[in-house]
Amino acid sequence: MSTFTNNSEIKFFSGEDIPLEMHKVRMVSRVNLSPIEQRIAALKKAGCNTFLLANRDVFLDMLTDSGVNAMSEKQYAAMLMADDSYAGSETFYRLESVIQETFEKKYFLPAHQGRACENILANIFVRPGIFAIMNHHFTTTKAHIMRLGGNVIEVLKDEGWKVESDDQFKGNFDMQKLKKAVDNVGIENVAFVRTELGTNLIGGQPISLANMREMSAFCRANKIITILDASLLADNLYFIKTREAEFADHSLEDIVKEIASLMDIIYFSGRKLGCARGGGIMTSNEEFCKKMQPLVTLYEGFLTYGGMSVREMEAMAVGIRETLDIHVISQTPIFVKTLGEELVAKGIPVVTPFGGLGCHINAMKFVEHIPQDQYRAGALAAAIYLISGIRGMERGTLSEERNPDGSEHFSSMELVRLALPKRVFTLSQIKFVADRIEWLWHNKELIGGLEFEEEPKMLRFFFGKLRQIGNWQEKLMAKFLKDMPSGV
Numbered sequence: 001m002s003t004f005t006n007n008s009e010i011k012f013f014s015g016e017d018i019p020l021e022m023h024k025v026r027m028v029s030r031v032n033l034s035p036i037e038q039r040i041a042a043l044k045k046a047g048c049n050t051f052l053l054a055n056r057d058v059f060l061d062m063l064t065d066s067g068v069n070a071m072s073e074k075q076y077a078a079m080l081m082a083d084d085s086y087a088g089s090e091t092f093y094r095l096e097s098v099i100q101e102t103f104e105k106k107y108f109l110p111a112h113q114g115r116a117c118e119n120i121l122a123n124i125f126v127r128p129g130i131f132a133i134m135n136h137h138f139t140t141t142k143a144h145i146m147r148l149g150g151n152v153i154e155v156l157k158d159e160g161w162k163v164e165s166d167d168q169f170k171g172n173f174d175m176q177k178l179k180k181a182v183d184n185v186g187i188e189n190v191a192f193v194r195t196e197l198g199t200n201l202i203g204g205q206p207i208s209l210a211n212m213r214e215m216s217a218f219c220r221a222n223k224i225i226t227i228l229d230a231s232l233l234a235d236n237l238y239f240i241k242t243r244e245a246e247f248a249d250h251s252l253e254d255i256v257k258e259i260a261s262l263m264d265i266i267y268f269s270g271r272k273l274g275c276a277r278g279g280g281i282m283t284s285n286e287e288f289c290k291k292m293q294p295l296v297t298l299y300e301g302f303l304t305y306g307g308m309s310v311r312e313m314e315a316m317a318v319g320i321r322e323t324l325d326i327h328v329i330s331q332t333p334i335f336v337k338t339l340g341e342e343l344v345a346k347g348i349p350v351v352t353p354f355g356g357l358g359c360h361i362n363a364m365k366f367v368e369h370i371p372q373d374q375y376r377a378g379a380l381a382a383a384i385y386l387i388s389g390i391r392g393m394e395r396g397t398l399s400e401e402r403n404p405d406g407s408e409h410f411s412s413m414e415l416v417r418l419a420l421p422k423r424v425f426t427l428s429q430i431k432f433v434a435d436r437i438e439w440l441w442h443n444k445e446l447i448g449g450l451e452f453e454e455e456p457k458m459l460r461f462f463f464g465k466l467r468q469i470g471n472w473q474e475k476l477m478a479k480f481l482k483d484m485p486s487g488v
């Protein structure tokens with residue numbers, strides 16, 4: 001493992017601040033940029049929902065980092081050594097021992113992805129009327145809790161709700177809010193306190209280890225179960241190491257162990273953590289483990305694969321070890337920072353400080369002329385795809401569930417996430433992204449709103465279909481063709 005603390009120690013003589021890659025690329029995927037006339041047809045076919053675009057119509061896929069991070073040669077090599085058996089495979093024991101060593105938890109239950117873990121945990125801990133308290137929700141987490149009649153309370157610190165800020169840990173709990181929430185609902189009605197690392201929906205913002213210590217001490221004193229969503233551990237780990245002075249000299253191994261020691265249960269999406277495809281739950285509590293085992297076998301698969309292929313489990317084991325290499329985990333944050341700084345320099349509103357996962361554009365401001373009930377962030381994501389072939393993801397009102405009375409639940413943030421899957425894009429591609437967003441910024445008044453054509457009741461953002469209000473997409477295309485006659 002390297003001895004540098006992070007890549008930023010390597011300075012360019014020219015003084016330029018360039019995110020130097022600490023890896024080389026030895027396998028590539030061909031991408032295609034189709035002309036805007038084809039893209040407008042693809043967008044309409046997808047109901048203006050970037051989730052419904054076919055990859056063949058996408059140039060740079062910045063929808064998510066989930067399951068699409070670049071794997072290392074060691075991961076691919078490990079996949080060839082997988083032991084395929086229904087029960088008791090060597091592969092499982094290898095993964096289990098990596099998990100046990102890294103997180104120091106006794107039991108590991110595999111699952112096919114993060115939301116499968118959420119399903120199992122919700123089935124065990126959620127009943128009608130109960131409250132799950134968390135720094136911030138994630139879409140699938142909340143949907144599982146609500147489906148079983150539970151409620152979600154968010155106790156994020158106020159600064160976390162500010163799109164632009166210089167607070168280094170916007171994902172932190174507000175401890176006063178947490179205590180008040182527990183008092184209000186009564187300890188007996190608290191199912192658990194969930195901590196989300198790298199808080200996804202507010203722009204990949206980290207939580208500090210000091211804050212997790214406080215949260216955990218309070219929960220332990222009050223016998224409240226602590227659950228960690230470690231899906232975004234890699235980014236959060238990088239920020240603890242580089243932003244939290246106390247841990248600057250601690251090894252990543254020790255930081256992970258301390259985080260884990262504060263939690264009763266840890267689950268993760270292996271599509272993010274470990275750069276493979278799968279997930280799992282770990283705990284040292286035998287009673288919890290015994291309760292979860294039958295549900296894993298029922299919903300996921302036998303206890304030694306949990307719905308994952310053995311090849312993915314091998315890749316995950318190596319990927320989790322690689323999460324303890326600063327050069328692996330720094331790559332996304334430094335690329336997010338590079339893209340963020342380019343956009344800020346052009347006057348484009350983005351979430352600050354720059355977090356992990358991706359660069360988040362503030363649609364609330366970018367298209368403030370669009371009424372919020374016409375889905376600002378969804379409209380901006382559609383417009384970005386139309387003029388560039390870049391696929392981002394709406395993270396705003398569309399990603400919320402409606403209130404029980406059917407009214408819109410307006411999100412306090414309207415973001416378009418341009419995810420940066422680990423080690424996938426090059427610097428010139430990042431420059432292209434910044435260039436096209438700048439063009440759109442100069443033409444933003446041409447962007448209009450969206451309305452639903454088909455609206456699913458649950459998780460509507462994944463597969464709902466929308467249409468443009470008016471014909472703004474044609475007008476935007478006409479202006480683009482005027483400036484870029486080639487259409488690309």
Ligand code: F0G
Pocket residue numbers: 063064065066113114115116138140141196200229231232268269270271278279
């Ligand atoms: N928790 C967090 C914090 C996540 O970001 C995700 C997924 C999940 C749980 C669910 O995991 O997808 O494996 O079932 N986030 C993806 C994203 C979908 O694009 O941000 P999963």
